[in-house]
Amino acid sequence: MVIQFFATFYVLVLLSQALFLRHGLTHKAKGDGVFVSIQLISMFIIVLAGLNMLFLHFGETGFLFSKICLSGFAALFMIEIGVFAKIKVNNFAGKSHYTKLAVFIVSIIVAISCSISFINVSNEQFFEYIIVPIRPFYNVISNSPEGERIVVFKPGELWDIYAFCWFVLVFIYALLDFMRIVMRSIINSIHELIIVLVFVFQFVFFIKFIDNPSYLCFELSFFCYILPYCYYMLVYEDKPWFIRKTLRSILFKQTAAYCVVFNADDLLVDFNESAKRFFGFDSKDVFHLTMEKFISDYVPIGNVPYDSFSVDQILVKGKNSSKSTCQLEYHRLGYFKNETICSFFIINDISNVVKKFSDIQQASMTDNITGLHAQHVLARKIREINMYRRFPYSVAVCSAKIKDNDSHVLNNNMALVNVSECIRNRIRTSDFAAYENGHIVLLFPTELDAARRVMERIEEAIRDEQIANFEIEFQYGIAGRQTPDTDIQETLNEAHSLLFKQQVDKK
Incomplete structure (x- = not known):
């Protein structure tokens, strides 16, 4: 009964991850290699966690395969953190001469961690493989521990090497993330800050429960399961509440001018009511409409600008292809050299003024x-x-x-x-x-x-x-x-x- 329960549980978990992966690829995460990588790694980790429990029912040979599954579990967990660290390093490509060196270091650390995990199967120098009952379900499901066992690792003599590799990967990711936050400002890095805090919290949890290996395995499994969801929600579903509260003001909300704000990645993050009525924006455009698309569809100024400028008269297109003569101001706010905090357009409709001026000009001619x-x-x-x-x-x-x-x-x-x-x-x-x-x-x-x-x-x-x-x-x-x-x-x-x-x- 217990093994059937856990089999059903793991099948449901994998099914939910597969459906979520399909949803992400069909919708907003299409083409996002990071999302696909961590989702697939997370699914393999869950599979290995289930096989770890399953192989214990096949005697001594099953115990060997359970150890292999647990080693793969630990290796994939390090690979998942390595993927995040490598992507974070690549974000600095072109901005630092040490990008390739950092990628090489991350790759070496991941390789060492994976080697330690699989070498340990034969000699158990780094950590011990022990069989423990699954405590949270022990007295709830069955009085027999036979169906409630799992192979976990207990710290051994050289466990510190594995823990050090883990710490270095998290440290590299956190260091690069905080550097990017400093350059881009917190306003544009809310989801990155939350992800690094999740990593830090998970690392602290790892250190705290290191003497309780059964809890440690469950914690790692749970963390790997929620990480893809956390990444997707923060990157694609995070509403710009903080940005709205920090970038807009009373003037921004009440002015008759069309105010449109873009973040450091030139993605639409906010707009006032006047812009919403004129351009027809809605919540679906937030974090999806690029500045290049906005310029090509609404404001014919050519390429995406890199400096602040103003245009006295420009024909701006609104929803339903309506056009108005407007005065345009564009500002790109920077932080450090060539680093952008945000960009925004302030567009004033001067159609009536231009018409009156044209009448006056005609009279003066x-x-x-x-x-x-x-x-x-x-x-x-x-x-x-x-x-x-x-x-x-x-x-x-x-x-x-x-x-x-x-x-x-x-x-x-x-x-x-x-x-x-x-x-x-x-x-x-x-x-x-x-x-x-x-x-x-x-x-x-x-x-x-x-x-x-x-x-x-x-x-x-x-x-x-x-x-x-x-x-x-x-x-x-x-x-x-x-x-x-x-x-x-x-x-x-x-x-x-x-x-x-x-x-x-x-x-």
């Missing part, structure tokens, strides 16, 4: 009297023509005033308004009209003859224009750009000279 482009817009247009060497181009400079008018200020303004409206109605969409220092300037992206024909039509249209029985006097000078390298300002000056010459000749 036109002259208040004539409704034509303002003088600063003309200067920008001239720079654009010169920069792109646009050719052919022609320039006309016009003046309009009331004939025989004494109170010329008001009436001349009325003449300008009428002439400007006439010009706007007759020039092509590719032509450009601006008001500069009392004159109307026209830019035509065409040959001089074609531009002159346009000006003749404009002149004919306003020749008979009258305002309050006053006749409008309209004059213009026109010139063409000689070559693509000619400064268009020189052409403009030439048109000014021709207009001035007309005015002088008429007097």
